[in-house]
Amino acid sequence: MSNPALSNNPALNGKTLTADxxxxxxxxxxxxxQRPGIDDAATGAAAVNAAAxxxxxxxxxxxAAPSEKPMTYENTISKTVLLFVxxxxxxxxxxxxxxxxxxxxxxxxxxGLVNSFKKQPSVPLIVLYAVFQGLFLGGISxxxxxxWSGIVxxxxxxxLAVFAVTLLLFRSGKVRTSPKMTKIFMVAIFGYLAFxxxxxxxxxxxxNQDPWGLRGATLWGIPLGVVIGGLAVLLAAYSLVMDFExxxxxxxxxxxxxxxxxxxxxxxxxxxxLYVEILRILAILRGNN
Numbered sequence: 001m002s003n004p005a006l007s008n009n010p011a012l013n014g015k016t017l018t019a020d021x022x023x024x025x026x027x028x029x030x031x032x033x034q035r036p037g038i039d040d041a042a043t044g045a046a047a048v049n050a051a052a053x054x055x056x057x058x059x060x061x062x063x064a065a066p067s068e069k070p071m072t073y074e075n076t077i078s079k080t081v082l083l084f085v086x087x088x089x090x091x092x093x094x095x096x097x098x099x100x101x102x103x104x105x106x107x108x109x110x111x112g113l114v115n116s117f118k119k120q121p122s123v124p125l126i127v128l129y130a131v132f133q134g135l136f137l138g139g140i141s142x143x144x145x146x147x148w149s150g151i152v153x154x155x156x157x158x159x160l161a162v163f164a165v166t167l168l169l170f171r172s173g174k175v176r177t178s179p180k181m182t183k184i185f186m187v188a189i190f191g192y193l194a195f196x197x198x199x200x201x202x203x204x205x206x207x208n209q210d211p212w213g214l215r216g217a218t219l220w221g222i223p224l225g226v227v228i229g230g231l232a233v234l235l236a237a238y239s240l241v242m243d244f245e246x247x248x249x250x251x252x253x254x255x256x257x258x259x260x261x262x263x264x265x266x267x268x269x270x271x272x273x274l275y276v277e278i279l280r281i282l283a284i285l286r287g288n289n
Contacts, residue, residue: 070254071263076247080264086130087137087268094138101139108132112269121262129265133272144279148286155279162233162274166240175241185238192232212284229281236274243267 069075094100111129115122141152169175199215202208210216215225247263 069257071250071257071260073247073251075257076251076260076263079260080267083126083130083264083268086127087134087272090131090134091138091141094135094140095142096138098139098142100135101143104132104135104137104139108136115265116269121258121265123258123261126261126265130268133268137272137275140276141279144283148283151279151282151286154282155275158278158282159271159275162237162278163240163271166237167244170241170244177238177242177245181238182242185235188231189235192228192235195228211287215280215284223284225284226281229277229284232277233274233281236270236277239270239273240267243270 094104108129111125111132115125115129118125141155145152166175195214199208199213203213208214208216212223212225215223215228217224219227243263243266246266250259250263
């Protein structure tokens with residue numbers, strides 16, 4: 001999901017800064033040319049990653065110094081793949097030791113928040129986030145698979161399908177963000193986060209005995225969890241579009257390669273959130289059959 005590590009970077013979001021502000025961010029002189037613009041614990045980290053977009057204007061953000069590599073699609077993809085290999089490796093550990101699911105979720109949430117609000121990407125912290133999210137995903141996937149056989153493969157296919165469709169629509173130019181839609185997205189994401197927090201509190205205190213909490217209620221015969229989950233999938237898809245735009249901006253402006261780690265982190269957060277939501281929707285639907 002689009003995260004502050006990317007969206008607060010002037011070269012990625014297009015915000016106009018002064019030359020002094022750009023020097024403080026990049027520790028290098030600013031360019032002088034001008035160009036016109038162009039599970040509830042886990043999902044909590046994704047929700048706080050949302051950030052607005054803006055078009056380029058005013059002073060051009062600085063490019064990578066001649067001595068360092070710029071951010072490219074290739075090194076962004078390679079870093080993303082590396083992080084997901086780490087997630088899968090530790091996911092296997094979590095699958096066989098599901099008791100690690102809870103510490104994985106808690107520590108992963110904390111690391112997600114830390115990485116989201118750091119002004120500069122930290123590779124060790126991003127990799128550690130992948131490690132603990134892997135433990136969480138492996139554990140929760142094993143628990144769900146034991147209850148509903150085949151549900152994990154269905155959730156994986158659903159996640160890949162949403163990602164592929166969103167990417168194709170973005171590449172074709174049919175889907176883009178807009179200031180109005182981003183404002184609606186921000187309101188919806190924080191509303192979703194508030195609902196998730198209230199739901200967890202009600203479940204932990206025993207005020208709601210349903211295994212899914214408020215999600216187990218029905219709305220016109222449809223489980224509320226399915227309605228909320230469907231909304232979350234749409235939010236995650238829009239978040240992917242924001243991630244794609246930020247990556248595109250970074251590559252076009254030749255920002256330093258280190259920001260590819262932030263891009264990979266943002267994509268990983270969104271896809272993990274998307275997978276958990278789809279897994280939960282399928283569980284609720286199969287549980288009602």
